[in-house]
Amino acid sequence: MSARSPTRRALVASVSLFVPAIPFGLVLGVAIGESPINNLLGWSTSSIIFGGASQLTLISILAAGGAPFSALAAALAVNSRHLMYSAALSQRFADQPRWFRWCAPYLLIDQQFAITEALEDSADDWRRFYLTSGLVFWTFWQTVVALGLALGPLVPHSWGLDFAVPLMFLGLVVVALNRVPAVVASLSGAAAAWVFGGLPNRLGLLVGGLVGVVAGTLADRDRVDVVEEAEDLAADAIPQHDHPAPAHRPDPDSGDVS
Amino acid sequence: MTLLVILLAGVGSYFFRGVFILALADRTPPPVVAKALRYVGPAVLSALVATDLWGPDAAAVGAPELVGLVGAGLAAWRTRNLIVSVVVGMGLRSVLVVLGL
Numbered sequence: 001m002s003a004r005s006p007t008r009r010a011l012v013a014s015v016s017l018f019v020p021a022i023p024f025g026l027v028l029g030v031a032i033g034e035s036p037i038n039n040l041l042g043w044s045t046s047s048i049i050f051g052g053a054s055q056l057t058l059i060s061i062l063a064a065g066g067a068p069f070s071a072l073a074a075a076l077a078v079n080s081r082h083l084m085y086s087a088a089l090s091q092r093f094a095d096q097p098r099w100f101r102w103c104a105p106y107l108l109i110d111q112q113f114a115i116t117e118a119l120e121d122s123a124d125d126w127r128r129f130y131l132t133s134g135l136v137f138w139t140f141w142q143t144v145v146a147l148g149l150a151l152g153p154l155v156p157h158s159w160g161l162d163f164a165v166p167l168m169f170l171g172l173v174v175v176a177l178n179r180v181p182a183v184v185a186s187l188s189g190a191a192a193a194w195v196f197g198g199l200p201n202r203l204g205l206l207v208g209g210l211v212g213v214v215a216g217t218l219a220d221r222d223r224v225d226v227v228e229e230a231e232d233l234a235a236d237a238i239p240q241h242d243h244p245a246p247a248h249r250p251d252p253d254s255g256d257v258s
Numbered sequence: 259m260t261l262l263v264i265l266l267a268g269v270g271s272y273f274f275r276g277v278f279i280l281a282l283a284d285r286t287p288p289p290v291v292a293k294a295l296r297y298v299g300p301a302v303l304s305a306l307v308a309t310d311l312w313g314p315d316a317a318a319v320g321a322p323e324l325v326g327l328v329g330a331g332l333a334a335w336r337t338r339n340l341i342v343s344v345v346v347g348m349g350l351r352s353v354l355v356v357l358g359l
Contacts, residue, residue, distance in 0.1 A: 105276030212301020
């Protein structure tokens with residue numbers, strides 16, 4: 001296994017990415033332990049649903065005596081953002097075998113999307129990376145939730161370790177930002193999610209995601225139009241040469257934010 | 259009944275994660291859609307940060323968290339290193355909390 005093998009890279013990335021999620025998994029385990037739901041049944045949400053926020057939503061509503069249907073609706077609403085991950089990754093699966101297309105969605109949590117989306121690997125390497133990081137997340141998640149369930153509150157809330165999760169996603173976004181439209185998508189998505197933060201079941205997240213995608217796409221189109229118009233004007237203003245236009249032209253996709 | 263709810267939530271979550279992978283993997287989307295899909299990452303993950311911090315079930319965000327957030331953002335931008343940025347953010351927040359700010 002060479003240092004740059006996809007399996008090795010996926011191990012390093014997913015293990016370090018999992019660390020900030022540990023407190024959340026412990027909290028979920030404690031919530032299951034304190035709920036009237038059978039412990040094993042509560043823990044089974046980790047493997048059946050495999051999504052921390054929706055598991056916590058489901059458990060909390062059932063524990064508070066809410067109607068099963070409203071608990072289900074809320075848990076699904078929380079996970080609706082995965083529709084966007086699915087769409088965004090769909091082209092990655094063009095060259096993937098059928099079995100992988102059916103297995104991969106099960107492992108598609110936020111972290112998994114964040115670290116696999118931007119990889120520039122071949123189809124085979126991408127699949128190895130995806131399976132490795134997905135199985136690491138899955139195994140760790142089952143373990144941490146079980147630990148929280150078995151041992152109770154391990155980490156005092158006052159340490160504020162919950163804060164590591166938004167910090168980690170912030171870092172993932174910032175590290176990937178390389179073009180102006182992506183910055184537009186990021187800022188408008190966050191702003192819209194903040195404005196609609198009062199919506200139940202984290203639906204503000206879905207609204208924010210949609211607003212950000214639309215804003216980023218519009219910003220991208222504007223840039224292309226502006227650059228092309230500027231080139232047309234410049235071409236009109238410059239007397240015609242024999243040779244074609246200079247090979248170097250501003251690439252509308254390479255805008256740097258720095 | 260609880261088991262049924264859990265199973266349905268699992269099936270629904272799998273559906274959300276899989277529907278477009280299974281339906282669109284063999285199709286080429288129109289250019290504008292392909293372009294839009296590139297912004298799902300920055301848009302949804304940024305919205306996730308905002309929801310974690312200011313959503314309905316978020317803990318209160320005060321000065322230490324805001325400073326930590328800005329510090330982590332700058333660290334991520336300068337170093338392109340995720341671990342460094344999380345450590346900087348958590349460190350700044352802890353220092354400010356200990357100082358009582």
